[in-house]
Amino acid sequence: LAKTTQPISMDSYEGQEVNITCSHNNIATNDYITWYQQFPSQGPRFIIQGYKTKVTNEVASLFIPADRKSSTLSLPRVSLSDTAVYYCLVGEWNSGNTPLVFGKGTRLSVIA
């Protein structure tokens, strides 16, 4: 699994757009990029997954440049309830047998 690097923490005010960038320089051809969110004392929650270019769902957008060596999770107009740890995972998700390897993630604190 490709190693990922994310900022340890970020702060944001309510209503702002937050962009969390993840570096994965040794991403492999078959690897996908997946982001999870974790609130205190809860299990990680899948947010978004992508391979290249841009993916958008009702929660977030994921921007992946052409070289795929990094990705950016974009959270539009964050609220206090978006305060959580966000994890970037990179791996070949061709089967459910691939265990997820979590790093330390990025702790996002949203301030009123």
Place this chain on the structure above:
Amino acid sequence: EPEVTQTPSHQVTQMGQEVILRCVPISNHLYFYWYRQILGQKVEFLVSFYNNEISEKSEIFDDQFSVERPDGSNFTLKIRSTKLEDSAMYFCAREGPATEAFFGQGTRLTVV
């Protein structure tokens, strides 16, 4: 998507006792997983379970641990003789349609 349900939400046990953590992941899914998270640390993979057999396990998953799917619906993690260092949040997860994982809310195990 139906969520994964874990019971109990919190369990306190004495060192050396056996504990069984339960998960109801809903049937018709192939892969199930157990992860754990020691307070303040990363989410760690323990074991994956496919077609009623262990598919992959980490070095953490030693002889003290076992998993079963006794009735085709419930999925259990047993720790035979708990140690203080087993205190953690334990998360059950199931495979999603795009090989993402859906996690339960977790069981907080406290070994005293």
